[in-house]
Amino acid sequence: MNIQYVKKLLKFSLIIITITPAFCKAIEQKQAKQGYPITAVPFTDVTLTDDFWSRRIETNRTVTIPFGFKKCEEEGRIRNFAKAGGLMEGEYEGKMPFDDTDAYKIIEGASYSLTIHPDKELEKYIDDIIEKIAAAQEDDGYLCTWKTLNPKTTPAPWVKPGPRWHDLRMSHELYNSGHMYEAAYAHYQATGKKNFLNVALKNADLIAETFGPGKKLDVPGHQIIETGLVKLYRATKNEKYLDLAKFFLDQRGNAAGHVLHGAYSQDHQPVTEQDEAVGHAVRAVYMYAAMADIAGIMNDSAYLNATEKIWENVVSKKYYITGGVGARHKGESFGDNYELPNLTSYNETCAAIGSVYWNHRMFLLSGDAKYIDVLERTLYNGMISGVSLSGDLFFYPNCLESDGKYEFNKGALTRQPWFDCSCCPSNVIRFIPSVPDYIYANRNDSLYVNLFIAGKANIKMDKTNVEISQDTAYPWEGKVIIKVNPKTNERFAVNIRIPGWALGKPVPSDLYRYLNENQEKVTLKLNAKSIDIKMNKGYAVIDRKWSKGDVVELNLPMPIRRVIAHQKVKDDLNKTALVRGPLVYCAEWVDNDKKVLDLLIPDDAKFQAEYKKDLLNGITVITGNVLDKSGKKRKLLAIPYYAWSHRGPGEMAVWLPRKPLPD
């Protein structure tokens, strides 16, 4: 062999050896920053024709958004921006250090609403508020109206006065920023305008200059800035924001540089070592959503392992049958394992919303339908219960039982119009318009149908565009007609979620199980012919060459079923809950001779389902003969849990005894 050639070859090999690790790392990083493996089809590409969600979204647009803005005007939240910006005189109004966030959250919901329903007047109104927000921003980017207006006092006794960043455990300065980023991102997406986004970026630049390795090492007491920063990264592709989000997460549980805020703020151990959901539930689920972002976008396996472990803990030990999380009023927090009381259950509406955010991200990471099972249960029960059918009354806690005496809803027995701390109403406003975001998703040549909501969507697949439509009366009926119309005939996989509840598992854990067997099977037809169901990760996969006009018919039988809880859940011992499809039912006083807490549901009781179009905007009720504690026959009428508390306060129960309980 020619010696020169050998030398050349050796040199080339050395180059290969030398550059390979760096080259691989570069490739890895490029891949790492590409984002989640699965992409949600945005709600802007989805049109709903259903009755259930369309009506809620329309009520949110016509009632809840104007109502929320009106409350913000009346209670000084908008004036606070004007005052901090020197546009008017006066002190900070409000009892909470995070009142700014209510305005941000309503702008976020209104922005989403504008994308579907353009409204020049609303857009102008939002721009006027943004002008005041921009005025309230200090020259270096700082924005938190209570600190700017009253640095030496405090709106609440539990917040320490002091200079910027003085009491991050309670000051909510970074929480205010986080909600601002989320809102600014939504407004930018909806309108293409940068007036709000620029305010957010200027604020984030200040925070990036102030916090980070070699700078301030403290973390916010209340998370949300992390997911907000990820959204700014999405808007700008500037990795500084992504790195800052990860810094705030990495720094939790690290006592070097800050006094730990403790388990209440999930700042008791490094996030990658956490394996149990503890502390304030809303803070927790926002943080878990952010951890999923880091796992998904930065391809970080330590973050992924931790979120999976925490998720297992929640779903197998700390999760209500209604999808609610956060059992305790005290500290608005998760309880111990299996601590799931009914009368005193907290289940903050915000925690349900945060749980949807978290579970959706876990699906985008994994393609596993179990996360959508949890998301759906929360959506149709413990989240939607948070707002009245009229759109202007709200639950903060969502209890599973009422005795008509315990004032569970911040001093009230029923939904209230607003609260001193109005996080829940404003969160409902920002969340409801985005519900169509959760229906479809895609990855290369795989399309996912996650929720069953009538309407249409346009989905860009690898080789073609697909128009997909659903025709269904879900959640009242389990028949779903799915039409698949690709622009050109192409092969791809349609993954249709077969809900766990239809396959014998009400939740993806052993926390709840069905008491009675269901003989009816899920069926699937393709172009009117029955086909075998091939399951993968909770989806029926139909992988074939699709053509215009192909029709899939899914049938999810919806018998009335009884659920029982794991025996370690003391409060549900010997009790059962009635469910049908994705909906959890409850017995309310008004339908049951004014008393429900004395009812028993014997195991042999028979039930019927009946749709009543004039009751509570149209619901399917469950009726049957049951007993009371003295053994007397009684009639039971149960309604979907989300629809309770519209006809005056009184007794309500999701879980009822199967036989007389010992006193």
Ligand SMILES: [Zn+2]
């Ligand atoms: Zn709340």
